Amino acid sequence: MYLNNNRYLLTGGVDPLVLCEKYGCPLYVYDSAIIERQYQRILDAFNVPKLKINYACKASSNLSLLKLFKQWGAGLDTVSIQEVHLGIKAGFALNDIIFTPNCVSIEEIQEAVQLGVRINIDSISALEQFGQLHPEVPICIRINPHIMAGGNRKTSVGHIDSKFGISIHQMPHVLRIVEATGIKVEGLHMHTGSGILDADVFILGADILLNIAKDFKYLDYIDFGSGFKVPYKEGDVETNIEELGEKISERFIEFCESYGRDLTLMFEPGKFLVSEAGYFFAKVNVIKQTTSTVFAGLDSGLNHLIRPMFYDAYHEITNISKPGDKPRFYTVVGYICETDTFGVNRRIAEIQEGDILCLHHAGAYCFSMASNYNSRLRPAEVLVHEGKDYLIRRRETMEDILRNQVEVELEAEVLVQV
């Protein structure tokens, strides 16, 4: 969002206050121009003959967003059979969908085989079973290169005791299974975590993967996962995607020459593509002054946006009702009966009850992690595209809360003290 005459505006001059009026609060809004810019940045950064970007849709899985990605030519990275179904519904070609689950049942993997999407295998056990059941179906193998990366212990998934992928130390075992079952390995994959700071760490992982790749004869693609870091506040470091692109492309082209064939270079970013494009708007219900703190209590909570509480994530907070007013310090909290703090002692333009605050960078892992805790309704989602706004998910109603509940009549009597 940019400031113009003391109003915050989205791309195309769309006024978020008008959207909040029209659709109500709390509200998620996505600006497609920012997603498109980020997608284009990745395309431009990697200069190889064959490149495919698979959007990791767990970041934000609204069908209308998926359709945009499809139209831009992206593929889809999915981690559950339900996400596979969403991808198919959004119109992705089956071989543009890759299923990268972790610790799912062999039945779920078989369901994905039946649907016809690409399969990424994440454990020795699954590889053995899969090789027995479907030796004719080509697969991708997820390797854990054991590099420590990621912003936070919870988001780092490449380290030595991580549950993800097959350890590089088990490659001889993998090769024996491949040999014994005759299964065709068409892809190798790694994903070392969310929010990798350092291009060099990424390249280290890439080198490890390429080194293993020589041992597989039938590869079509190598998937370097994601983990591109985005800045959440001023001064945050962002993955230098252009520099990374140059270095990885050079190594990849070199590898393809020695391998004897042009493979597809794949990535599967989530956060990098959609984080900045999302805004979460919530109304201030209460201003509460204590001896030490001024609280701004929102009509929202960890049920709608849990990243600050779950990951200690920082989301910039602004007062879009009165951006020009003199800033004061506020601790912004939710209405859930837990300590759900969005931000501590933030400098925000003076807030009055009824003002609308914006939590920025709310496009990734925000709505998609929302819940009905406290039996609250999940908010609506709006997409702004080429100057127009589209409702892409209705606000929930009490019916949604009740939908799957089954009321049974039980015999029970009032309990009294004896």
Ligand SMILES: *Cc1c(COP(=O)(O)O)cnc(C)c1O
């Ligand atoms: C979550 C996930 C991603 C996306 O990670 P970001 O940090 O959002 O870019 C990519 N690949 C896999 C396998 C994932 O689980």
